[in-house]
Amino acid sequence: MIYISVPDMNDSISSITIDDKEYKLRFTYNEIYNFWNFGLYNAEGKPLVSMVKIVPNFPLLYPYSYAELPDGDFGCISELKNVGRNDFANKLAEFVFIPRRDLE
Numbered sequence: 001m002i003y004i005s006v007p008d009m010n011d012s013i014s015s016i017t018i019d020d021k022e023y024k025l026r027f028t029y030n031e032i033y034n035f036w037n038f039g040l041y042n043a044e045g046k047p048l049v050s051m052v053k054i055v056p057n058f059p060l061l062y063p064y065s066y067a068e069l070p071d072g073d074f075g076c077i078s079e080l081k082n083v084g085r086n087d088f089a090n091k092l093a094e095f096v097f098i099p100r101r102d103l104e
Contacts (some may be wrong), residue, residue, distance in 0.1 A: 002097040004074075006036070006088035013041075018070040018097060026050070027095075034084050036076075038095075042068060054083055056093065072099040 004016065010029045015022055026039035028051070038060055039050035048068050052060050056078040061069060076083055078093035087093040 001099075001102060004095045004097060006095050008086075008089045010085075016097070018072070018099075021070065023048075023070065029085055031085065034082065036083055036088075038074065040069070040074070054095070056080055056083055070097070070099075072097055072101075073103065074098075 002016075002018070004025065006027050007014065010031065011027070013024055013026045015024055017023075022043040024041040024043070024045060026041065028037040028039070029035075030037065036054040038052045038054050040048045042048060048066060049061065049064050054060065054076045056076045059073040059075055061073045074095070074097050076093050076095050078087065080087060080092055083093040088095065
């Protein structure tokens with residue numbers, strides 16, 4: 001399992017390497033409805049998935065099956081029902097990537 005730091009910003013793009021392949025992660029906070037979105041892009045910035053609502057304890061890539069996606073799933077681990085603006089910063093929620101070998 002890879003723990004991923006969510007920047008304390010309303011909108012951010014950061015890089016991550018999974019299985020020797022670079023991806024870009026975008027985290028966007030929706031302050032009107034109090035939830036976070038997640039996006040995954042290839043190294044060139046082409047969107048693979050975008051604007052996925054971060055729901056605690058649910059595999060975020062579950063409905064997607066593109067060949068370009070990393071072999072595993074992203075998710076948010078938390079006991080909260082909804083992850084608010086400061087919950088990643090306050091360690092009440094953690095964003096992770098779980099390789100498929102760890103999911104089986």
